[in-house]
Amino acid sequence: AQKVTQAQTEISVVEKEDVTLDCVYETRDTTYYLFWYKQPPSGELVFLIRRNSFDEQNEISGRYSWNFQKSTSSFNFTITASQVVDSAVYFCALDMNYGGSQGNLIFGKGTKLSVKP
Amino acid sequence: DSGVTQTPKHLITATGQRVTLRCSPRSGDLSVYWYQQSLDQGLQFLIQYYNGEERAKGNILERFSAQQFPDLHSELNLSSLELGDSALYFCASSVGWTSGSLETQYFGPGTRLLVL
Numbered sequence: 001a002q003k004v005t006q007a008q009t010e011i012s013v014v015e016k017e018d019v020t021l022d023c024v025y026e027t028r029d030t031t032y033y034l035f036w037y038k039q040p041p042s043g044e045l046v047f048l049i050r051r052n053s054f055d056e057q058n059e060i061s062g063r064y065s066w067n068f069q070k071s072t073s074s075f076n077f078t079i080t081a082s083q084v085v086d087s088a089v090y091f092c093a094l095d096m097n098y099g100g101s102q103g104n105l106i107f108g109k110g111t112k113l114s115v116k117p
Numbered sequence: 118d119s120g121v122t123q124t125p126k127h128l129i130t131a132t133g134q135r136v137t138l139r140c141s142p143r144s145g146d147l148s149v150y151w152y153q154q155s156l157d158q159g160l161q162f163l164i165q166y167y168n169g170e171e172r173a174k175g176n177i178l179e180r181f182s183a184q185q186f187p188d189l190h191s192e193l194n195l196s197s198l199e200l201g202d203s204a205l206y207f208c209a210s211s212v213g214w215t216s217g218s219l220e221t222q223y224f225g226p227g228t229r230l231l232v233l
Contacts, residue, residue, distance in 0.1 A: 035221070044119070045207060045224035091160065104150065104173050105222065107160040 002027045004094050006108035013082050014116050020078045021111045023092030027073075029053075033095035034068065034075045035105065040088040048090075051075065082115045089113070120144065121210050121225035129231045135196040138228045142189055142210030148172070149191040150211075150222060151183055155204040166191055167213055198232045205229050 003026040013019045025034065036048040049061075051068050058067050063083075067076045079086055089112045093105040120143035130136055142149050151163040153176075162175035166185035177183075180198075185191045195202060206229075209222040 037224070043205065043229075044226045045209075047119075047221055047223060050221050104162045104165055104175060105152075105160075106162065109159050 002029075002094055002106050004092050004106055004108035006090075006092055006111050008111045009109070010112045010114070012114045012116065015084060016081050017115075018078060018080050019082050019113060019115075020076055021090050021092075021113070023075045023077070023108060025073050025075065025092070025094045027094060035093040035095075036066070036075075036077050037091045037093060037107075038088045039091065039110070045091070048077070079113075082113075084115050084117055087113060087115045119223040119225065121208060121223055123206075123208050123225035123228050125228060126226065127229050127231075129233065130198060131233055132198055132200060134198050134232075135194065136198065136230065138193040138195070138206055138208075138230075140191045140193070140208030140210075140225060142191070142208075143223055146210035146212050146223075147189065148211045148213040148222075149185055149189070150209040151177075151191070151193050152207040152209065152224075153204045154207060154227070155201075160207075163193070195230070200232050203230055203232045 005024045032053045034051045038046045038048055049066055056068050063080045065078045089110040091110045092108045122141045124139045147168045150165045152160055153163055154160045163177040164183050165173040169185050180196050183193045205227045207224050207227045209224045211220045211222045
C-alpha cells in the first residue's frame with residue numbers, strides 16, 4: 001500500500017536557522033512522483049516541487065533544496081536561512097497508482113513549521 | 118494565485134442539508150480533482166474527473182457526488198450533511214499526462230464548510 005509519513009509534527013526555529021523537513025514514503029510502483037506543498041495560515045495549498053522516481057538529482061532553488069533518495073525512500077526538504085514568512089504547514093505527497101488512476105495524491109499528515117523572529 | 122477558482126469561500130449550513138461546491142480549473146487543464154481536509158483525517162483524495170469523465174474515486178462517501186461539465190468546471194455535491202462533514206474542500210487541476218510525464222496539480226483556495 002502507498003503511504004507517506006512525516007514524522008515531525010511541529011518544528012520551531014528562529015529566523016535565519018536552516019530547517020529540514022523529513023518525508024518517508026512507501027510504494028510498490030517502480031515509477032512514481034513526489035511533491036511538496038506548503039499551506040500558509042491563509043489556508044491555500046501552494047505547490048513547491050515535483051520529482052519523479054527516475055530523477056534522483058537533487059536541486060537547490062533559492063533558499064529551498066530537496067534531497068531525494070530512493071534507497072531510503074526519503075524525500076526531504078530543506079529551507080536555508082528561514083524567514084518568518086516560511087511559517088506554514090508543509091505537506092509531502094505521493095502520486096498513487098502510476099498509469100492507473102493518474103495522479104491522485106496521497107498526503108502525509110504535514111509538518112507545522114514556525115519561524116520566530 | 119494558482120489559477121484555480123472555487124466558490125463559495127465559506128459555507129455554513131445545517132445537518133441534513135445539501136450543498137454544491139464549484140470549481141473552475143486553470144485554463145487548458147482537463148483534469149479536476151477534489152480533496153477533503155479535516156482535522157482528524159488530514160488531506161484525502163475524493164474523486165477525479167478528466168475531460169468530463171470520472172477517472173478515479175478515493176474516500177468519497179455515497180452521500181457525495183461530483184461531475185465535470187463540458188466547459189470543464191466541476192461541482193461537488195454534498196447531501197444529508199453531518200457534523201463530521203465540516204472540512205476544507207479543495208479542488209485541484211492539472212493537464213493530466215503530457216509526453217509520458219505526470220503534470221503537477223494546482224490547488225484552488227478551498228471552500229470551508231461548516232455544518233451546524
